[in-house]
Ligand SMILES: [Fe+2]
């Protein structure tokens with residue numbers, strides 16, 4: 623693997639760390655009653671961050687002609703759709719429901735990193 627390619631792997635790993643931190647902030651914020659302004663701001667930050675992160679992974683997959691590209695894109699689209707729907711429905715949910723949906727979203731996102739992103743990184747490293 624070339625030096626620039628090492629950089630791409632470490633950039634994805636760094637983005638995942640930041641992504642998980644935002645998810646943790648979100649779940650912590652949801653434990654406070656009437657905190658929708660703060661939750662909405664973190665959701666907005668997470669939405670922008672996931673868009674740019676997904677685009678980075680997608681450009682890498684195109685570059686290496688990744689065989690599971692379509693499946694991976696489908697999961698990205700689904701994750702961003704879940705995020706958007708939570709943002710839109712935030713004011714209709716009580717604290718307990720917000721905590722539940724955010725925890726589910728966090729689990730879905732971490733599962734994606736473990737079972738979809740990690741195989742991509744492994745494939746890329748073995749090229
Ligand atoms: Fe991904």
Ligand SMILES: [Fe+2]
Nearest residue numbers: 675679735739
């Ligand atoms: Fe990712």
